Amino acid sequence: MNRILCTLISLLFAVTTAAQSTPLKTGSIAPEITLPRMDGSMFALSSLKGRLVLIDFWATWCAPCVKEQPQLKALYEKFAPEVKEGKFEIIGVSLDKDKSTWKKTVDRLKINWVQVSDLKFWRSPVAKDYGIEELPFNVLVDEQNKIIAINLHEKELENLIQRRLGATREQPRSIKAATLNNSKHE
Amino acid sequence: MRIFTERTIMKYPVFLLVLLLLFKSGLVAQSAKEPWKEQQLIAPRALAEQIDKKQTGNILILSVGPDAVIRGSVDMGPAHEPEHFAKLKSYLKNVSRNKEVIIYCGCCPFDKCPNIRPAFKTLTGMGFKKARLLNIPKNIKADWLDKDYPTNDNE
Missing domain, CATH: 3.40.250.10 (Rhodanese-like domain)
Structure with a gap:
């Protein structure tokens, strides 16, 4: 009976996961991203070769994405030494369409990693290149621009980054505590 | 709420499956x-x-x-x-x-x-x-x- 139950549950989750699959594959090279930063200057993903990079696809109109930003901020603070040493970076790729809304939200959330967007909403070629079906969506790429993880969030994402960076030092605050603290000050 | 105790869930795997299916299909969420x-x-x-x-x-x-x-x-x-x-x-x-x-x-x-x-x-x-x-x-x-x-x- 228990075996049947386990099989049924596994099947249920397998079907859900398959339905959400994307053409991206771990192990393949991340498609190049060439998009303008908020100040209009161009950014290229390939310029970050040599670093572990978290590409966060988001938009101000996506409530779960906005909700996730303080967590990413805590992650960015946690790995600030690695960012400084040129080992880690986060890139925010926005599928917004309105620059002022995008800028206002980035300012309000005090996001301090690079933000890029062509302000083309779902029509942005980057959405097609990465096979994005829904937001939030993210990709973790290694030092050779190779995809090592797709759509990991929260502790799972933090743990993988920690492992990849070999950052063994104890952190003063966990991401969750930092997030809670941040939201208290908002 | 006693029916939701861990013991009940472990005892009745079918109950657990039904509960999971309900959550999966969003029926529980849609009851609001x-x-x-x-x-x-x-x-x-x-x-x-x-x-x-x-x-x-x-x-x-x-x-x-x-x-x-x-x-x-x-x-x-x-x-x-x-x-x-x-x-x-x-x-x-x-x-x-x-x-x-x-x-x-x-x-x-x-x-x-x-x-x-x-x-x-x-x-x-x-x-x-x-x-x-x-x-x-x-x-x-x-x-x-x-x-x-x-x-x-x-x-």
Whole structure:
């Protein structure tokens, strides 16, 4: 009976996961991203070769994405030494369409990693290149621009980054505590 | 609440499966009262056909989400933001209460959308008798753009 139950549950989750699959594959090279930063200057993903990079696809109109930003901020603070040493970076790729809304939200959330967007909403070629079906969506790429993880969030994402960076030092605050603290000050 | 004890769940694997299926299908989440009725929902395909056949003369289509993608729709902006909510209310002031008004968002599935509820409540609260909501299960990309339904871009 228990075996049947386990099989049924596994099947249920397998079907859900398959339905959400994307053409991206771990192990393949991340498609190049060439998009303008908020100040209009161009950014290229390939310029970050040599670093572990978290590409966060988001938009101000996506409530779960906005909700996730303080967590990413805590992650960015946690790995600030690695960012400084040129080992880690986060890139925010926005599928917004309105620059002022995008800028206002980035300012309000005090996001301090690079933000890029062509302000083309779902029509942005980057959405097609990465096979994005829904937001939030993210990709973790290694030092050779190779995809090592797709759509990991929260502790799972933090743990993988920690492992990849070999950052063994104890952190003063966990991401969750930092997030809670941040939201208290908002 | 005693029926939900760990012991009960372990003892009755079928009960656990049913509970899981309920959560998976969203039945539990949907039991919360929504401001719209089932018959007030309109399927994307049905609206797309109406637009293609140019049968939307007496229909007002309003985007209360990220973008007015649908052909002929008017952009109100995300309704959960106070300035856009005010814009929606002021726009509707001069619209006949007998007009069929279809709102849509498409940022994300209904359970995560912050826009459709305040917008729909405003419609019904203002006395629109034919208030409708476009039934977008996933988002505007998957349920409209990817299906090549008519957009404001490809007019």
